[in-house]
Amino acid sequence: MQEPSVEPFNAQEFIRNLTHQPGVYRMYDVNGEVIYVGKAKDLKKRVSSYFRKQLDSVKTQALVSQINRIDVTVTNTEVEALILENSFIKSHLPRYNVLLRDDKSYPYIFISAHEHPRIAYHRGARREKGEYFGPFPNGGAVRESLRLVQKLFPVRQCDDSYYKARSRPCLQHQLQRCLAPCVGIADEQEYQEQVRLAKLFLKGRNSDVITTLVGKMENASMALEFEKAARYRDQITALRRIQEQNSVSGNQHELDAIALYRESGFTCVHLLTVRQNAVQGSRSYFPKVPQHSSDEEIMESFLVQYYLNQNHGERIPAEILVPSLKLATDELTTQLRSALGVNCKVIQPKRGERAQYLALAGKNAMNAVQSKLGLQSTMDTRLRALAKVLPDSKTIERMECFDISHTMGEATVASCVVFDSQGPRKADYRRYNITDITPGDDYAAMAQALEKRYKNAIEKENVPDLLLIDGGKGQLTQAETYFKDWPQPPILLGVAKGESRRPGLETLIFGYSRKTIQLPADHSGLHLIQFIRDEAHRFAITGHRQRRAKARKTSSLESIPAVGAKRRQNLLKYLGGLQQVKSASIEQLANVPGISRSLAETIYYALRDE
Template identity: 45%
Template sequence: MSAAFDSAAFVATLPTLPGIYKFFNATGDLIYVGKAKDLKKRVSTYFQKAHPSPRTTLMVAQIGAAEFSTTRTEADALLLENNLIKSQHPRYNVLFRDDKSYGYILVTGHRYPQIRFYRGVQQKGNSYFGPFPSSWAVRETIGHLQKIFRLRTCDDSVFSHRSRPCLLYQIHRCSGPCVGLIEEGAYKHDVEQARQFLEGKDEVVTSDLMRKMDTAAVELRYEDAAQYRDRIQMLQRIRSGQAVESAGAGDVDIVAAVESQGVWCVALAMVRAGRHLGDRCFFPVNASGSDAASVVEAFLTQHYVQQPVPARIVADTLELEDAAALEEMLAALSEHAVKVISRPIGESRLWVETARHNAAIALAARLAAQATQEARGLALQEFMGADAPIARIECFDISHTMGEAPIASCVVYEKGAMQTSEYRRYNVKDVEPGDDYGAMRYALNVRYRPLAEGQGKVPDLILIDGGKGQLSAARGVMVELGLSDIPMMGVAKGEERKPGLEQLFIAGEEEARRLPPEHPALHLIQQIRDEAHRFAITGHRAKRGKARRASTLEEIDAVGPKRRQQLLAHFGGLQGVMAAGVEDLARVEGISRKLAERIYNALH
């Protein structure tokens, strides 16, 4: 421990109150943030002779200064600690990256409720079921609901202006409430059964369907009886496919941590209303040298600051004292009772073993992918003849349709993975339509002008999706900016645009190079180039679609600003106008049938 830091004097100043404490090294860098219910009691444990792990011993040896802040409650300390960890990234704090909010199934409060995927702030009047650990799990469940209960998924604006049933009705995924093909009472009954299904009351739904099937059979309505039979069979298939299912389970999260080669994986399995909704794996940063209990505790505290807390959490690596402290903290945070089970038995034990098995599989895949990426990086370094590893690669692509809505994309590869948070798109301006060279010059000038002024990260390699001409245009920009020392490569598609036949143009070399199709360096180049292309084309399509939608009504000569406003107000937006039939359009004040036909034909 640093001689300049007097640990005894610091501990003497600490109150017996909840709060957070911060440790700094000799140069003033924040290296650790912690929370405590009793600051004096918690911090004093760091300066005892024995430490729980070598990692803690190493951290304590680097402390050069310390600070503390009191809070009203331990839950407030948890929130403050989490904010500091996420914003400051202290070296000795295990950090779990922020993730997107989880998806929910939304059942709207409409007269004929709509069911759909939802992510965001929940609003009164609607019903929300979840959370689901992945969007795939949400969409799979919505698919089940469509097959069994045939609820609508269309937006209200589309629903209110349909004159005939859509394709989903034709394939028996919707009962057609938009055109009155099902009575309101019958539709509401289907909605209620879907709610019961989502609440885990499968047996109630199955019993009701069996009763209806028997009644239909007795009344010789065999087609109806067959439909009820199919629904029952689908329910049974879904129930049999559940990896975790328990009628009395309620809402439970199962957490397990696995380590290999210094890398940790935390698996989270979600059970809601007794049904397993899926799993998600997390890979923390700064976790090397930690033990399982520390990693799991870091996950629980950081995860539940942002996500709903279930009634039970199963995590078998925690000490009883730590589990009790987490119960109190999470209960205060969520405002309901929380049970943290650290010694699971029976069914809970099986859940943990399953979660640990899933974590081990995900970790093995992660390590294999890292090894592959490392091999590709080394191969690229050798191919380029670089003295140091090529750690950061930025790749550019241009996308447009015959010069319309040009978009330039920049994607970033660093630390062996695509860094999606650093992706950027650029709306190309003041460039002739179809001028790819000009668009490339514009994108690089916008991207690297701040770098020329001393701001931003310097890439080890810049990839340009294009041949010698695009590379030359890009190189000219870098020379003007005084950044000509950054290596650049143009990636031109080969004969018949077949992967593996790419021509590689290195800035400063006259002739193109080629790599064998199986070469690891080429695979890395292709991976980054393809991601830049995907990112550019999705941005271009969105921009093009927006421009075309906005100008569609304006291009109809007989529809002036006033009529456009009337149409949009009547149908609730352009999507409603697009979905309207001729009869619907003719009902708008000032729109004759002849004009309605003209508008319909123009829009379709």
């Protein structure tokens, strides 16, 4: 049980820094007990709905009044969030999950003990003989699982009354979703085997199901029963696709996945706990890290301190997954085994299900750091620290940062990100496509970006107090030149990357005076500069990649005047493709329907002037 929080829960502060990604949220009371678990397609929107001024449900009001802390676990998809929600509900049994739903018992998937078992939705007392799988968080989850099972395993889902009254196969048999045992078409042994595989699937033993199906496919192929082999092949393909899409449940019985993420002075180690083939919990740790500590040193220290601490109350797992760092995993394994007296192993997975768990832990570590970076208290501290470094004493209310991104001069994009005392102002972010410059000329690109951004800035009264330029003296010179005639130009600050481009070694260059300083790696003002610079870099790269991808998907013919969609289609169809069009002679182009001699010449020379 965690220590009760001293400070009251600040819902607005928490929500402001929440991600819009899918995931699961857990609400805790003052005693550290989980009182509610929920899933969301958009965590920020869903959690925000609990803290509106007007709440219709009295029960929801009661829940909100008891919230002392909220934890979130980010997932890749909403389906993964649903599975993880179910896992958390079963492990924590939060009292408000039932009360705030519909006051009914949890639904299950039921497989009857009938001669020809059926798979069905079940809620209520378990009177009928058979196996029950669950509980599931809601009825929608059960119906979604039933649809999936029906696609994978041709077992009947109809009621017994419907089953007994059949005289000919129903539509489900024609769709190959049922073997039609009701009219004696199904092979008895095959039907029972499909029921057994469905049970294994519902227990999470997907690998066992695939192994069995592979054997059956090979046997059917050897017996020249190719239609049956094809059915098994389709089942295997569908199952493998499900395994690839799901990162929160699988066939790994017991392990911990530990990921590390560092940004702008924050270091997060995220621990993902997997037990009984599913994620049972996760937690972010923010260790105090000395300057210039390597990732390897941080990870080794965490492993030793966490697992040798007998107070953490967790059973040591058989496998401990860590990132691909330069770690002496064999030595760490030996040390942990000797110290703890258990048979555990430190592993660095490269692919497969284990790598998926580790990637999910990394995603949560990144989300935790970014939430920390956006906290108001952190912004205030960093802004005050930065203000002390700047030569001008005026209040810093608006900060902007530029960055340029391109691939060897191709598809150059400039980004401008905006921050204020509250953090990022994403509505004010802008990207600028840079054109008509020498490819790769970052100085010209910066000059053009400044012109596009600030040509009407004074009239609109959105001039920044501080302008950061990601780059050295050359990029800073472009900003100095642009603002030289302004009566009140912004403070200019160039951010030059240090040796080996490692964070913490940046050199700050003040505009006009060219004074340079290097702040300590743990300086709060430097952390703010790094945060803004990294955000500008991320925003620029994203825009560049989108523009580059669009350019590479666009046909060269689209830029030629008088060549519309119909003529492009004729050129590609009659000449056999874009490469053939590019290599065709003027005579060959002129022979294409709709292409005159003069237009053929235009196309010919246009394609060679690219």
